[in-house]
Amino acid sequence: MTEQVSITKDTAPIGDEQPLLQVTDLQVEFRTDAGRAYAVDGVSFSIAAGEILGVVGESGSGKSVTAMSILGLVPSPPGRIAGGSIVLQGQELVGASERTLRKLRGSAVGVIFQDPMTALNPVQRVGRQIAEGIRIHRGLSKDKALERAVELLALVGVPQPELRARQYPHEFSGGMRQRAMIAMAIANDPALLIADEPTTALDVTIQAQVLDVIRHSQQETGAATIFITHDLGVVAELAERVMVMYGGRVMETGRVSTIFRQPRHPYTAGLLASLPSLTRDDAELTPIPGNPPSILAKVKGCPFQPRCVIGRDRDICAAERPPLLEVGTDHLSACHFPDEVGASAPEQQVAPDDSEVRS
Amino acid sequence: MTATFDPNLPAAAPAADHSHDAAEGLAAVRRSPSRMALRRYMSNRLAVAGAVVLVVLVLGVLLLPVFMHLDPYTVDPLNVRAKPTGDHLLGTDGVGRDVFARLVYGGRISMLIGFSAALLAVLIGSLIGALAGTLGGWVDSTFMRMADVFMSFPNLVAIIVVVGIFGANVIVMVILLALFGWTQTARVVRGMILSLREREYVQASRAFGAKPLWLISRHLLPAALSQVVVLMTLEVAGFILSEAALSFLGVGIQPPTASWGNMLQAAQQYTVISSMPWLWLPPGLAIALTVLAINFVGDGLRDALDPRQR
Numbered sequence: 001m002t003e004q005v006s007i008t009k010d011t012a013p014i015g016d017e018q019p020l021l022q023v024t025d026l027q028v029e030f031r032t033d034a035g036r037a038y039a040v041d042g043v044s045f046s047i048a049a050g051e052i053l054g055v056v057g058e059s060g061s062g063k064s065v066t067a068m069s070i071l072g073l074v075p076s077p078p079g080r081i082a083g084g085s086i087v088l089q090g091q092e093l094v095g096a097s098e099r100t101l102r103k104l105r106g107s108a109v110g111v112i113f114q115d116p117m118t119a120l121n122p123v124q125r126v127g128r129q130i131a132e133g134i135r136i137h138r139g140l141s142k143d144k145a146l147e148r149a150v151e152l153l154a155l156v157g158v159p160q161p162e163l164r165a166r167q168y169p170h171e172f173s174g175g176m177r178q179r180a181m182i183a184m185a186i187a188n189d190p191a192l193l194i195a196d197e198p199t200t201a202l203d204v205t206i207q208a209q210v211l212d213v214i215r216h217s218q219q220e221t222g223a224a225t226i227f228i229t230h231d232l233g234v235v236a237e238l239a240e241r242v243m244v245m246y247g248g249r250v251m252e253t254g255r256v257s258t259i260f261r262q263p264r265h266p267y268t269a270g271l272l273a274s275l276p277s278l279t280r281d282d283a284e285l286t287p288i289p290g291n292p293p294s295i296l297a298k299v300k301g302c303p304f305q306p307r308c309v310i311g312r313d314r315d316i317c318a319a320e321r322p323p324l325l326e327v328g329t330d331h332l333s334a335c336h337f338p339d340e341v342g343a344s345a346p347e348q349q350v351a352p353d354d355s356e357v358r359s
Numbered sequence: 360m361t362a363t364f365d366p367n368l369p370a371a372a373p374a375a376d377h378s379h380d381a382a383e384g385l386a387a388v389r390r391s392p393s394r395m396a397l398r399r400y401m402s403n404r405l406a407v408a409g410a411v412v413l414v415v416l417v418l419g420v421l422l423l424p425v426f427m428h429l430d431p432y433t434v435d436p437l438n439v440r441a442k443p444t445g446d447h448l449l450g451t452d453g454v455g456r457d458v459f460a461r462l463v464y465g466g467r468i469s470m471l472i473g474f475s476a477a478l479l480a481v482l483i484g485s486l487i488g489a490l491a492g493t494l495g496g497w498v499d500s501t502f503m504r505m506a507d508v509f510m511s512f513p514n515l516v517a518i519i520v521v522v523g524i525f526g527a528n529v530i531v532m533v534i535l536l537a538l539f540g541w542t543q544t545a546r547v548v549r550g551m552i553l554s555l556r557e558r559e560y561v562q563a564s565r566a567f568g569a570k571p572l573w574l575i576s577r578h579l580l581p582a583a584l585s586q587v588v589v590l591m592t593l594e595v596a597g598f599i600l601s602e603a604a605l606s607f608l609g610v611g612i613q614p615p616t617a618s619w620g621n622m623l624q625a626a627q628q629y630t631v632i633s634s635m636p637w638l639w640l641p642p643g644l645a646i647a648l649t650v651l652a653i654n655f656v657g658d659g660l661r662d663a664l665d666p667r668q669r
Contacts, residue, residue, distance in 0.1 A: 073566055102569075103568065106567030111563070123581065124578075136573065137568055
């Protein structure tokens, strides 16, 4: 696959030392009527070639904004990247020209959008839309690009691809549309695939199929994949590593097997505890008390502190930002007291909900 | 009817089977947007009537001079303001020219001005609107303030001045009308693009590396095209009226070249309007009929092309 991945002249060779994508201390702000919103507040992570990274977090935790800033697709204004660095294949993307970013979009980085219903142009034939990215980046003729589009449709498991390529999106089912989206995303053999909640808009029965297609496409192209979701089950099934986000920050990151068995951040522990279990006989689900934080003010300490059983009464958690530190092999946690997470069982984690929300 | 339908079959099928069911089945298989739009258009009787009238009028002014001898310029001082006869189907005007010939040739000029000015206005308007909507920022502000200036300008005064400088010929008229007519299209196109560019498929196209011009030409303008076509038909009607009005005021197309407007102007000079209807009724009716037909066509197109009715 490597021979298909285009490497630009100024790209340093990708070795073990240098990940495919290195994001360091990324800050993204949005100017709103209510003031400045700190959507992404110092996010750092990296992804190796061919790896699948699951990014989980609730709505507004900065998952999508983080992913979109990689391509410079944060709507600006009101948004802007206020600081940090994004290095893809040795190339700095923060502050890179629109031209540079445009060349990467769709070629080095492919995006699978959440809702295939709205992400496809309703009045254009599907094949033509898939061919679009190919024509933009490879300068192929219309016919050649269409041929390739048909191949791609076949690759993502769309039956009768020649016929389907000539149809309009409204003639596709939801699952088929998402397959077409995936075909668009992998059209130019990207080195990095960003899947922004690709199964959220789909029927549960279709989700598994689409996940299979993504996995298959990922193997076929060898693309590293950032898989954004709020479905922990999907992460467990698909990803090797997981990054848990909250309030625009990374809470915990590590191997899926490690984190799911032994979370070292109270938020992750709370998320896992809130899942319904097939083995335990839960009458009720166990929620995390309180509300997600407002991102309109920069949080001095830990954004999870007001809802945290460990930190809610501790001054250090409110005053001092916990750094993302190694707590095990390939396992980082942004908690002042990672050792106490394991000490308390999930049941004891949950404090009575006194709806105390920090002002 | 399976999905692997042989494209050659539909042509052969009706010949073999004239039943209504077969036709229905075919319509269901081939549901391209243009086909559906055509079907919606055909179901609107006024729009179809308008289209028929318009086609007849256009073909008439284009082809009649080819098939019959029409001379709109020869003056006949001995036969002025003559009533309609076999020689002169609609009589003669104040200097003895054939009114029917002038009506046909005047129609050519009026329609030429209407269609070309509308085309030019829509081209300018779409381009400016698309650029303003897509690029935003200072480009948007500049173009839109420019549009405001043109809209608040007293057109008539400006046109009279310019005509005074350059003279009144077809090209000057077309450019002038377009210059004051592009603003509406620009605003509509800009508005449509402002809403379209937030659509996820446009964002998606951006995420696949599309340049602004690509976005405009592939995703934004085609989506705005139906509105633009409708606007254009209405502007054709408007410009034909404007030409008539300007010529009526004497700052439009100048005699001896005939236009529907200056035929009316020539007719108003006579105090005997009531006694010589062949001088003003034909051009007046022609203008009314053309404008009405175009407006019906525009209405029909708007209903047929509106994607929300799909």
